[in-house]
Amino acid sequence: MSSNEATITLPNNKTIKTPTGLFINNEFVDSVDGKRFETINPTTEKIITTVAEASEKDVDMAVDAADKAFNEVWRNSTGAQRCKLLNKLSDLMERDLDELAALESLDNGKTYKDSKDDVSDSIEVYRYYSGWCDKIHGKTFESQKKFSYTRHEPIGVCAAIIPWNFPLLMQAWKLGPALACGNTVVLKSSEYTPLTALKVAALIKEAGFPKGVVNILSGYGKPTGSAMAYHNNIGKIAFTGSTATGKYILKASSESNLKKVTLELGGKSPNIIFADADLEEAVKWAHEGIFYNHGQCCCAGSRIYVENSVYDKFIDKFKEQTEKIKIGDPFNSDTYQGPVVSKAQFDRVMGYIETGKKEGATCLIGGDRHGTEGYFIKPTIFTDVKEEMTIMQEEIFGPVVAISKFNTIEEVIEKAHMTTFGLAAAVFTKDISRAFKISNELKSGTVWVNLYNTFNTYSPFGGYKQSGIGRELGKYALKEYTQVKNVQINL
Numbered sequence: 001m002s003s004n005e006a007t008i009t010l011p012n013n014k015t016i017k018t019p020t021g022l023f024i025n026n027e028f029v030d031s032v033d034g035k036r037f038e039t040i041n042p043t044t045e046k047i048i049t050t051v052a053e054a055s056e057k058d059v060d061m062a063v064d065a066a067d068k069a070f071n072e073v074w075r076n077s078t079g080a081q082r083c084k085l086l087n088k089l090s091d092l093m094e095r096d097l098d099e100l101a102a103l104e105s106l107d108n109g110k111t112y113k114d115s116k117d118d119v120s121d122s123i124e125v126y127r128y129y130s131g132w133c134d135k136i137h138g139k140t141f142e143s144q145k146k147f148s149y150t151r152h153e154p155i156g157v158c159a160a161i162i163p164w165n166f167p168l169l170m171q172a173w174k175l176g177p178a179l180a181c182g183n184t185v186v187l188k189s190s191e192y193t194p195l196t197a198l199k200v201a202a203l204i205k206e207a208g209f210p211k212g213v214v215n216i217l218s219g220y221g222k223p224t225g226s227a228m229a230y231h232n233n234i235g236k237i238a239f240t241g242s243t244a245t246g247k248y249i250l251k252a253s254s255e256s257n258l259k260k261v262t263l264e265l266g267g268k269s270p271n272i273i274f275a276d277a278d279l280e281e282a283v284k285w286a287h288e289g290i291f292y293n294h295g296q297c298c299c300a301g302s303r304i305y306v307e308n309s310v311y312d313k314f315i316d317k318f319k320e321q322t323e324k325i326k327i328g329d330p331f332n333s334d335t336y337q338g339p340v341v342s343k344a345q346f347d348r349v350m351g352y353i354e355t356g357k358k359e360g361a362t363c364l365i366g367g368d369r370h371g372t373e374g375y376f377i378k379p380t381i382f383t384d385v386k387e388e389m390t391i392m393q394e395e396i397f398g399p400v401v402a403i404s405k406f407n408t409i410e411e412v413i414e415k416a417h418m419t420t421f422g423l424a425a426a427v428f429t430k431d432i433s434r435a436f437k438i439s440n441e442l443k444s445g446t447v448w449v450n451l452y453n454t455f456n457t458y459s460p461f462g463g464y465k466q467s468g469i470g471r472e473l474g475k476y477a478l479k480e481y482t483q484v485k486n487v488q489i490n491l
């Protein structure tokens with residue numbers, strides 16, 4: 001076994017071989033300085049394996065590989081060739097779905113069932129963008145003496161920096177459109193979840209992508225991510241993560257080569273329940289909205305506003321539903337909630353819970369760790385939370401929800417807008433006029449009506465306000481990975 005491949009034993013005693021090197025030019029290699037870091041299983045707090053850590057020099061090498069591949073091969077590839085490769089990758093991911101899902105659950109702590117859904121959703125993204133490869137066209141403009149046309153050209157080398165909450169899916173959201181448009185990519189996974197990105201890298205090689213088209217690096221924000229953000233030979237950077245890091249990346253772009261930047265950042269999404277809503281449905285979706293993926297979703301419905309007249313009834317039902325959550329090993333089929341991703345995230349979420357208690361919110365249920373081993377946190381409900389409280393303002397990114405009441409539509413819209421974020425929102429009502437009115441009013445990139453957390457590969461996703469810049473998914477993402485050239489011809 002080379003140092004860049006690990007054999008990992010799963011809870012069912014099956015083993016998986018998986019790469020642990022940096023993926024540059026279709027090879028798994030050590031970092032130039034030989035540095036490695038540990039990746040931890042959040043369920044057991046034990047080391048899964050070590051992976052190579054990319055230094056600034058490794059970033060340079062990956063960018064050089066991507067640049068060469070772009071100029072010598074990929075920019076001249078046909079849409080049909082790219083389509084075939086993306087479909088081949090999808091086929092291989094389908095073949096290895098169980099292994100990919102198992103690695104994701106080991107590294108991240110999400111349930112095996114949810115990981116399988118993530119693999120399927122990622123495959124859908126690659127297939128969706130495979131369909132776009134040969135359909136990215138410009139327009140023609142004619143006048144008597146002049147003919148002009150536009151070309152939607154790839155940008156060149158694109159960087160992608162992804163977080164730990166949906167490693168496979170975020171990789172797909174970035175690679176799918178970037179490759180379909182004819183760009184080459186250097187992607188950095190999160191230091192907390194490096195394994196599945198590398199497993200997909202092996203499949204990218206097996207699918208037959210030319211060397212250098214996709215390069216996958218493991219590493220920390222600094223130096224690896226920062227070196228990418230400041231790199232002068234990267235034409236575009238797509239980032240998903242915290243608003244603080246998003247601002248850093250925007251600054252790095254402006255201080256280097258003004259690379260194009262798209263940002264998918266944090267949220268504090270309001271979930272608004274009117275008295276006329278189907279309460280059973282509202283409870284079901286509100287529950288899913290905050291507790292799915294242990295609250296580690298950028299669009300988590302972490303602020304619930306309930307109309308006064310049904311507040312007590314909603315709280316009773318919501319509490320009852322929350323008490324049913326099965327916490328445990330992500331590989332148990334009846335587990336709904338595994339551990340949060342890391343010790344750092346565990347401490348951060350527990351810190352917010354303490355702050356909520358100190359600031360005077362009522363901790364109705366939870367508020368504590370679960371068990372003694374693993375980063376498990378009990379699902380936590382805070383009620384009677386005031387707008388100015390920290391837990392109503394800041395993104396917690398864990399299984400913690402803040403609930404408060406409202407009396408009028410005007411009041412709840414005002415409250416919904418009282419954060420710096422604008423990623424998503426939801427409204428529950430049977431009144432279609434009210435649903436329209438409030439959907440139009442809310443300053444957020446997504447509004448769900450009578451449901452939560454639904455995504456389509458063909459619908460855009462992105463944030464208003466400090467939740468981001470640009471859009472991912474659907475046709476909208478193609479705009480973010482191409483530049484338009486106008487050619488004018490004198491006739």
Ligand code: NAD
Pocket residue numbers: 161162163164165188189190191219220221222224225226229240241242243244245246248249264265266267297298395396397
């Ligand atoms: P983070 O911003 O610290 O990290 C995200 C990614 O950015 C990681 O790959 C990290 O290594 C990298 N990074 C960190 N510092 C960097 C730097 N200076 N330059 C370049 N890259 C850098 O976020 P996190 O701690 O991984 O995730 C937690 C937070 O991210 C959450 O609280 C949430 O706000 C946000 N988040 C948002 C989304 C979204 O889709 N909007 C998704 C996941 C996480």
